Amino acid sequence: MLRDYISLAIKNLSKKRLRTYLTMIGIFIGIAAVVALIGLGEGLKTAITSQFGFLGTDVLSVQAASVGFSGPPGAGAPNPLSDELAEKIEEINNVDMAFNRYLASATIEFREKQKIEFVISLVTGENRRDFERMLNLKMQEGRMLTDQDDKGILLGDNYHKGATYGATFDRPIHAGDKVLINGKQFNVIGIIEKKGSFIFDDAIWMNDDVMINEGIRKDDGTIDTLGIRVKDASRIEQTQKDIEELLRKERDVDEGEEDFTVQTAQKALESLKSALFAVQLFVTIIALISLVVGGIGIMNTMYTAVLERTREIGIMKSIGAKNSTIFTLFAIESGFLGLVGGIIGIILGLTLAYGLAFIGSFALGSDLIQANVSMELILGALAFSFTLGTVFGLLPAIRASKLHPVDALRRVK
Amino acid sequence: MTIIKLDEIKYALQNLSQRKTRSFLSIVSILIGIAAVFALISFGMGIKSYINTLAEESGTNKLLITAKGIGAPGTDDTFALSQEDVDFVDKINGIDDISGMYYKISEVTFRDKNKYIYMIGLNLDKIDFIMQGMNIDIEKGRALKKGDAYKAVLGYNYILDNKVFSKGLQIGDKIFIDDVNFEVIGFYSSVGNPTDDSQIYITSEMFEQLYPDKKDKYAVIMASTEQGFETKEVANKVTERLRKFKGQEEGKEDFYVQTFEDAIATFSSVINILNGVLVLIALISVVVASVNIMNTMYTSVLERTKEIGIMKAVGARNNDILFIFLLESGAIGMLGGIIGVLLGYAVASIGAGYAAGAGFSALKPIFPWTLIAGCILFSFAVGAGSGLLPAIRASKLKPVDSLRYE
Numbered sequence: 001m002l003r004d005y006i007s008l009a010i011k012n013l014s015k016k017r018l019r020t021y022l023t024m025i026g027i028f029i030g031i032a033a034v035v036a037l038i039g040l041g042e043g044l045k046t047a048i049t050s051q052f053g054f055l056g057t058d059v060l061s062v063q064a065a066s067v068g069f070s071g072p073p074g075a076g077a078p079n080p081l082s083d084e085l086a087e088k089i090e091e092i093n094n095v096d097m098a099f100n101r102y103l104a105s106a107t108i109e110f111r112e113k114q115k116i117e118f119v120i121s122l123v124t125g126e127n128r129r130d131f132e133r134m135l136n137l138k139m140q141e142g143r144m145l146t147d148q149d150d151k152g153i154l155l156g157d158n159y160h161k162g163a164t165y166g167a168t169f170d171r172p173i174h175a176g177d178k179v180l181i182n183g184k185q186f187n188v189i190g191i192i193e194k195k196g197s198f199i200f201d202d203a204i205w206m207n208d209d210v211m212i213n214e215g216i217r218k219d220d221g222t223i224d225t226l227g228i229r230v231k232d233a234s235r236i237e238q239t240q241k242d243i244e245e246l247l248r249k250e251r252d253v254d255e256g257e258e259d260f261t262v263q264t265a266q267k268a269l270e271s272l273k274s275a276l277f278a279v280q281l282f283v284t285i286i287a288l289i290s291l292v293v294g295g296i297g298i299m300n301t302m303y304t305a306v307l308e309r310t311r312e313i314g315i316m317k318s319i320g321a322k323n324s325t326i327f328t329l330f331a332i333e334s335g336f337l338g339l340v341g342g343i344i345g346i347i348l349g350l351t352l353a354y355g356l357a358f359i360g361s362f363a364l365g366s367d368l369i370q371a372n373v374s375m376e377l378i379l380g381a382l383a384f385s386f387t388l389g390t391v392f393g394l395l396p397a398i399r400a401s402k403l404h405p406v407d408a409l410r411r412v413k
Numbered sequence: 414m415t416i417i418k419l420d421e422i423k424y425a426l427q428n429l430s431q432r433k434t435r436s437f438l439s440i441v442s443i444l445i446g447i448a449a450v451f452a453l454i455s456f457g458m459g460i461k462s463y464i465n466t467l468a469e470e471s472g473t474n475k476l477l478i479t480a481k482g483i484g485a486p487g488t489d490d491t492f493a494l495s496q497e498d499v500d501f502v503d504k505i506n507g508i509d510d511i512s513g514m515y516y517k518i519s520e521v522t523f524r525d526k527n528k529y530i531y532m533i534g535l536n537l538d539k540i541d542f543i544m545q546g547m548n549i550d551i552e553k554g555r556a557l558k559k560g561d562a563y564k565a566v567l568g569y570n571y572i573l574d575n576k577v578f579s580k581g582l583q584i585g586d587k588i589f590i591d592d593v594n595f596e597v598i599g600f601y602s603s604v605g606n607p608t609d610d611s612q613i614y615i616t617s618e619m620f621e622q623l624y625p626d627k628k629d630k631y632a633v634i635m636a637s638t639e640q641g642f643e644t645k646e647v648a649n650k651v652t653e654r655l656r657k658f659k660g661q662e663e664g665k666e667d668f669y670v671q672t673f674e675d676a677i678a679t680f681s682s683v684i685n686i687l688n689g690v691l692v693l694i695a696l697i698s699v700v701v702a703s704v705n706i707m708n709t710m711y712t713s714v715l716e717r718t719k720e721i722g723i724m725k726a727v728g729a730r731n732n733d734i735l736f737i738f739l740l741e742s743g744a745i746g747m748l749g750g751i752i753g754v755l756l757g758y759a760v761a762s763i764g765a766g767y768a769a770g771a772g773f774s775a776l777k778p779i780f781p782w783t784l785i786a787g788c789i790l791f792s793f794a795v796g797a798g799s800g801l802l803p804a805i806r807a808s809k810l811k812p813v814d815s816l817r818y819e
Contacts, residue, residue, distance in 0.1 A: 022711070025701075026705055026708075033697045066526075066529050078518055078529060099717075104489075105481075107665070112662075116482065117483045155478065173698065242507065253527075257527060286449060293445055296442040296445075300434075300435055300442075
C-alpha cells in the first residue's frame with residue numbers, strides 16, 4: 001500500500017520535472033548553507049575550546065575576579081590570590097595537589113628581532129610530572145625541563161615553524177638555540193608539540209622559581225591562577241564547595257559576594273561554548289530563513305499540483321479513495337521533495353564546508369578554520385528537510401483531501 | 414503604443430490577483446529575505462555612521478601611544494610609559510596637546526556589592542583635551558577639579574538601575590574604591606558600550622596616592638597634532654623619536670603608536686566584514702526566493718499557453734508577451750520588496766531596543782532613503798530577473814502549437 005503511494009508520488013513529481021527541480025533547488029540551497037555553516041561553526045568551536053590546556057574531569061582552577069574579557073586568566077585582578085593558598089587548599093579532603101601558576105609578559109629576542117609574548121610557569125618539585133601530564137605537554141624536539149634548568153625554557157610550536165602564517169619569528173628556533181628574555185640569555189631546552197592553540201603555541205615555559213628569581217614575574221606574594229587536582233573526580237563538586245568556603249574565610253567575603261571563581265575545567269569550557277553557541281545560533285537563524293523560503297516554495301508547488309490534479313482527485317475519490325488516502329498521497333509527495341532536496345543539500349553542504357576549510361587552512365595556515373560535520377548534524381538536517389517538506393505540504397494536502405468529489409469532477413480546466 | 418502597454422500592465426496585475434495563493438506565497442518568499450537583508454544592512458550602516466561621528470567628534474588629529482602587554486590596557490604593567498616619555502613626545506614638532514592616562518582594574522563597592530571595573534586617573538590640566546578625545550561630557554553633577562581628594566566621576570551606566578549596580582547612583586553617594594571611601598560628584602555621558610560606560614574617573618594625584626606602585630606608569634598617552642601637520646607622519650615621527658629616546662631598536666619597541674583614524678579604520682573594516690558575511694548568508698534566502706518566483710512563472714506560462722496563443726493570434730508580438738510576464742514577476746518582486754522593507758524596519762527597531770537594553774546603545778540602525786529605495790529596487794530586479802527565462806519561453810511559443818495545447 002505504502003509502496004503504491006510512494007511510486008505514485010514519484011510518478012507525479014517526475015511528470016512535472018522542471019517544477020520539481022526548481023522546488024528542490026530551493027530546499028537544497030538552504031540545507032547546504034545550514035550544514036556548511038554549522039559544520040564550520042563546530043570546527044571553530046573545537047579549535048577554540050582546544051585552546052584550553054586543562055582538560056580532564058579531576059581538575060579545578062581558582063582565579064581572582066577581574067573585569068571580564070580583559071586578558072588572560074587572573075591578569076590585572078585588584079585582589080590577587082596569595083601564594084599561601086595552595087598549602088591551605090591541599091589540606092582539604094579529596095584535594096590531591098594544588099599548585100601556583102604565574103603568567104607574565106616579557107620580551108623575547110632572537111637574532112636581532114624582538115617580540116612581546118607571555119611566559120607561563122611550570123611547576124617545580126615532585127609535582128612536575130603530574131603537572132606536565134595534566135597539561136598533556138609533549139615534546140617535538142629536545143626534552144622537558146628539570147628543577148636544575150635555571151636558565152632553560154621550553155617554547156611553543158609557533159617559535160619553531162618559521163616564516164609561515166602565525167609564526168612568532170621569521171626564522172625557526174630549535175632546541176639548543178639561545179634567546180634573550182627581558183634582556184637575559186636563556187637556553188631553549190625543548191619545543192612543545194603543536195597544540196593548535198594560540199595560548200600554548202605562543203607561550204614561553206619556564207620553571208616557576210626561575211620566573212620569580214629572574215624578575216620576570218614580580219615577587220609580591222601573589223599568584224595569577226591556582227591549579228588543583230582532586231583525588232576522586234566523582235566528588236569534585238563537593239571539593240569545589242569546600243574550596244569556595246575556605247577562600248571566603250581567607251578573603252573575608254560573604255556568600256554571593258565572592259571576588260574569586262573556582263571552576264572545573266568542564267565548567268570553564270561550557271561557559272565559553274555557550275558564548276560561541278549564541279553566535280552560531282544567530283548565524284544559523286539567518287541561514288534558516290532561506291529554508292523557510294524553500295518551504296514556501298514547496299507549499300506553492302503543492303498548491304499548484306492540487307489545482308492541476310483536481311479532476312484526478314475527483315476521480316480517485318469517486319472510485320473509493322478516502323480523504324486520508326488523498327492526504328497521504330500529497331503529504332508523501334511534499335515530504336519527498338523535502339527529503340531529496342535535503343540529501344542533495346547535505347552532499348553540497350559537506351563539500352562546501354570541507355572545501356572552505358581546506359582553502360581556509362591552506363591560505364591562512366590557521367587551525368581555526370576547520371570543518372566538523374557530525375553524524376547528528378547530517379541526520380538532523382535530513383529529518384529537518386523531510387519535516388519541512390511535509391509541514392509545508394500540509395495545507396495543500398488538507399485542501400486536496402477535503403475536495404468534494406462531485407465538484408472536483410465537474411471542475412473544468 | 415502607450416495604450417497597449419497600459420493594457421498589458423493591467424492584464425499582468427489581474428493575472429497576479431487571479432492566482433492569489435500562488436502570488437501571495439511568492440511575495441512572502443521574497444519579502445522574508447529582503448527584510449533580513451534590510452535589517453542587517455541598516456545595523457551595519459548605523460554602526461558605520463556612529464563610528465564616523467565618533468571620529469569627527471574626537472578629532473582626526475589624535476594619536477594614541479599604548480604600552481605593549483597582554484590583555485587590555487591597565488591589566489598588565491610590565492611595560493609602561495612615564496611622564497618623561499610624555500614630556501619628550503610633547504617637544505616633538507607637530508604635537509599640540511598631550512596627556513598620559515592611568516588605567517587600572519579596581520574593585521568598587523556600593524552598598525556592600527563589589528564590582529570590578531576600569532579606574533582611570535586623569536591629568537586635570539588636560540581634562541578638556543581628554544574628554545574631547547574620549548568623546549564624553551558631563552551628564553550630571555560636575556567634572557573633577559584640582560584638589561578633588563576622594564571624589565570620583567562615574568561612567569553613564571552607574572546612573573541606571575540594574576546596570577553596574579542593582580540601584581542607580583546619585584550625586585553625593587558614597588562608594589568604596591579598593592576599600593577607600595569616595596564621594597560621587599558627577600556622571601559622564603554615554604559612550605554606548607558597557608565597558609566604557611562602567612569606567613570610574615579620579616584625579617591622577619588621587620590615583621597615585623591610591624596605587625603608589627602604579628605611579629609614573631601610564632598605560633596610554635593621548636596626543637593631538639597641530640594644525641597643518643599630517644597625523645600619520647607625526648605618528649611615525651613619534652615612534653622613531655620615542656624609540657631612540659627609550660634606547661630601543663627598531664622592531665623592539667615596548668609601545669606602539671596608533672592614530673585615531675587607523676584605530677577607527679581597523680574597527681570599521683572588521684565591522685564591515687562581519688556585516689558583509691551576515692548579509693551574504695541572508696542573501697541566500699533571496700536566491701531561494703528567486704528560484705520560487707521562477708517556478709511560479711513557469712507554472713503560470715504553462716497554464717496560460719492557450720491564452721498566449723490567442724493573444725499572438727490576434728496580433729501580440731513576442732515583445733508584448735515578454736513584457737507582460739516580466740512585469741508580472743517584477744510586480745511580485747516589488748511588492749515583496751515594499752513589504753520586506755517595512756518588516757525589516759520593524760525587526761531592526763525591535764533589535765535596537767534589545768541592544769540598548771543590554772548597554773549597547775551604539776548598536777543603532779539607520780534607515781537612509783537610499784537603503785529603502787535600494788532594497789525595493791533590488792527586489793524588483795530579482796523578481797524581474799527570475800521571470801526572465803519563463804517570459805522568454807512564453808514569448809517564443811508558436812501561436813499554432815499554443816492554441817492546440819490542452
